[in-house]
Every structure is written in structure tokens, then in C-alpha cells.
Amino acid sequence: MRKVLRALALGAVLVFFLFPIFWIVLMSFQTNEQILRLPPSLLFTPTLANYRALISGHLVTAAGVLDITFLRNLGNSVLLSTASVLLSLLLGVPAAYAFARFRFRLGEDIAFTLLSFRFAPPLLVLLPLSLYFQDLGLNDTYAGLIWVYQLICLPLILWIVRGYFEDLSPDIEYAYQVDGHSWGQAFRRIALPLAGPGIAAAGLLAFIFAWNNFVFALILASADKQPVTVGALAFVTASGIQYGQIAAAIVLSILPTLALALYAQRWLVEGLSLGAVKG
């Protein structure tokens, strides 16, 4: 009896959390007529027309041919997320090491200031920033966005990687330095490789958060710099778009992060708990 109840509960949980993804994937292979048919049916001849239209960039609608830039949005997402994470790693890993290994004046204050950026309402800085970006001509550049994306990536990387460095005993590094190696060599040859998994986990998580971000680009990016999250929304409101094409755009936007998540799930869980819990 207990077993049956447990199985039923698990089944309900799985249906609730997976059905939306399943259904949208299904829709993305349907024509408008199939989507509009009631009751909805699981049996239909799948079509690739939606994906073909998105990838070719030409939507044939009743009102004529519509040009869309969804692939460009996808490319922007890849570029923005990758560049932001790389920059964050470059800046964040040495800083994380400093906070983990050295007790220095203001160290803890600086670390907390950096962490607090994670928790402040983004629009507080984004709205004035949008005016500055116009003045500085940054609103039409990737560089400006990548800089602001550091607000998402840097605190995350800093705090996860710091936790990993703190868990490493400093003795090996000291012994290596006593052997006549410089601090830099000890950092590169000992600390970095040992903290490798943590750095990878943090980078991965930062990538996913950067990819999923919506509001930064909504406010700061000009039309040709927008990532998929913003692009997909514009898509819905455009007239003449077919529902199957929206579904296909959704599938293409979430596929990369879902695939990454499944591939690296163990690291992800550790990273998500921000090192608070060692599961």
C-alpha cells in the first residue's frame, strides 16, 4: 500500500515537471492545423517545417514572407554566455584564491561586497545604466553586455571556487614553495589542477545562468545583439507567426542548457547549493 502511494506520488511529480517540456517538443513538430485541432492528439505525422523556417530565416505567412533573426539570437546567446564566463573565470579564480588563502585587511568586506551584487534588484542598476550606455555608445556592443553579465557570473564563480580552495589543504602548496618554487608556480601547478572540478562546476553554472538571463539584455541590448530569451519573446508578439514555430524556437532556446544540465548533473547540484551543502 505504501509502495503504491509512493509510486503514484512520484508519477504525479514527474508528470507535472516534465509534461510541459514534452508537450512543447511535440508542438514544435506539428503544423498549425494539427495544433489547433481539439481534442489534442498524440498521433500525428511530424513535420520539420517549423525548424526549417526558423533556420532559413524566412517565414511564409498569410501576410507575405517574414524575415526573422532567430539564428542570430541563438548565436548571440552563445557568444554572450561563453565570453562572459571566460572573463569571469579569468577575474574570479585568482580573487577566489586570494580570499581562500590569505587573511588580509578588507578581504572579507570585499568578498561580501562582491557577493551582495548577486542579491540586489537588477533593475536598480540597469535603468540608470541604460541611460549611460546610450551616452557612451555601449548599447550597441557586445562588450558592454559582457561587462554587465559579470554581475551574474562573477559572484557565482567567486563563491563556489573559494569554497573549493578552502577545502584544499595549503600544505602541499607550502611544501612546493619551500622547494624553491614561486607562489605563481604553486598556484598554477598545484592549486588550479586540484580545484579543477570546482572551477568547471562554477563555470558551467555561470554559463547556464548567463544563457537564461532575460532582463539584462531586454534593457541594454539593441535588436541585433539580443539573446534567445529576449528574441523568443519578441517572436511571440510578432504578427503572423505560427504556434509551431514559437514552440520550435522555445525548444532550440532551452536545448543547450538542458543538455548541459544532464551531462554535468553531479557538478551542478554541488554548485547550486553554493557549497552550503556537501551532498
Add this chain to the structure above:
Amino acid sequence: MTASAPTLPRPRSRRLARRALPYLLSLPALLVCIGILVPFFTAVWYSLERYNLAMPMMRSFVGPAQYLDLLTDPDFWQTVKVSFIYAAATVGIELLLGLGIALLLREQSRLNNVVSVVLLLPLMTAPAIASLMWKLMTNPNFGVLSWLVSLLGVHDFRWASDPRTAMFTVVLVDVWVYTPFMMILLLAGLRSLPRQPFEAAALDGVPAHFVFFRITLPMLSPYIITATLFRLLDSIQQFDIVYAMTQGGPGDALMLFQVRAYLDFFQYTNVGTSAALMVILWAITYLLSNLFIKQWLKLRERTHHA
């Protein structure tokens, strides 16, 4: 970077370099973020000004007047009300649901591990995109959920486009996206609890509900508090899900803090009031984040020295 031979140390300069090292290492990260502090102070300044982009000539310093205006503005209190309802509803439901699922998956088994991994997927979906997914499913013409609801005899259920059910709909999307986060934290917490008290209770034949309320829940409470504070902090600032679903509507049914600030700024070009709104929200999150960080550090200390 080449090390001078250890037999010939230059103690003074070396010590100095050693002292400067942590600052040099953390400086680049700090500099990049300090650029963000400038707009922060600008926002505080704007909040003390009457400043509308459409009327630049009227721009003037008014001190706290804008905040006082907000306090007597029913629209502002609507924002406070819906923001707190949203935060309380989402976090409350996610906590209960997440705890329930974590308890279901507590034992390490192949099936349980697969389920807990698969449940990560909604969390990895961009919240704005998740809103679009639910929008397609609740479309009055072809949405599968609208159809299911009509099978249950509820006709004309209009989800996010009806002011009476709009809150329910966005809370549902939030629950879909963020319950897995609660579940992951609480599951990790559950699995890290010591086994002895539970084994002793089992030997003594203590009833299950007693074990849950007297042993599991108290031992898990640091994890529950940490996860709840973290989610509250995010939820009170929700923007993506609501903006993508209804842009704050219908009417002002979902005018959360950030949604209203966004519309104030871009639709009504009212820089001053949007800044004042954001400063108020920042004060709330500042309090919450201090609580969270304290709680989180305590938890970290405990798990690292356990």
C-alpha cells in the same frame, strides 16, 4: 615571476610583495564590479529628483518628496501587496512541495537518482522561456491545459488574462521552475543528516509522524531556513516570469516591484519614481540578504567541520 634563489632572499621587498599579493589578485574582479556601483549611486540620486525623460526641463531635486508621494499612492501599495503575495505564495508552495519530493527521494537508489536529475530540467529552463511554454499551454484556442480544464467542467477559464486567476497562473509557472531548487537543497540536507537518531527511533518503534516532526524537521531546519531565505530573496524581485506572461497585467493585477519600475521607466519615462521604487526594493532585499548570508555561513561552518 622567476623565484630568486632561496639562499639570497631580499626579505623586505619580498614581504611587501607578499602583502600586496591578495589585493593584486582580487583587484581586477573588484574593479569590474565597481563600475556597477556608479549606476547604483546614480539610482539613489535619481530617486531624490523629479526626473521625467519626456520633460527634461522640469528636472529638479526634491529630496525625499518622491518617497512620501509613493507612501500615499494606492498604486504603490498595490505593488507592495502583490509582490508580497507572490513571494509568500511561491516560496510557501515550493517549500512544501520541495520538502515532500525530497522525502520521497530520500533513499539512495537508481530510480530516485534518475528522478532527481530529471527534475533539474525545469530549473535549467530560462524563466522567461518557461512563461512562454505555459502561455502556449494555456492559450484559450488550443492550449492543452485549457482543454483539460474544460474536460473537468470549468469553461472559460482564462488563466493569465483574467485578473482573478492571473496570480494563480504566474505562481504556477514559478512553482514549476523553482521547486526543483528547493528539492535539491533539502535532499542534500536530508542525506547529510546523521543516521543514529533515525535508527534508534526505528528500533524503539516510534511512529513515523513523530519521527518527522520531532527528529527530521528540527534537524533539517537550518537547511529549510537557508533555502527559504534564498528563494524569498529571488521571488520578491521576480520579473522574467511575470513580464513574459502578462507584462504586469491584466490591469495592475501583477504589478510586482520590478515590473512597475520597468514600465514607469520605459512607458512613462519617469526616471524618478522608478528609481525610488527600486531603492525601496533594494532596502528590502538588503535586509533579507544579510539574514541569508548569516544563516548560510552558519550552515557552511557546520557542514565543513562535521
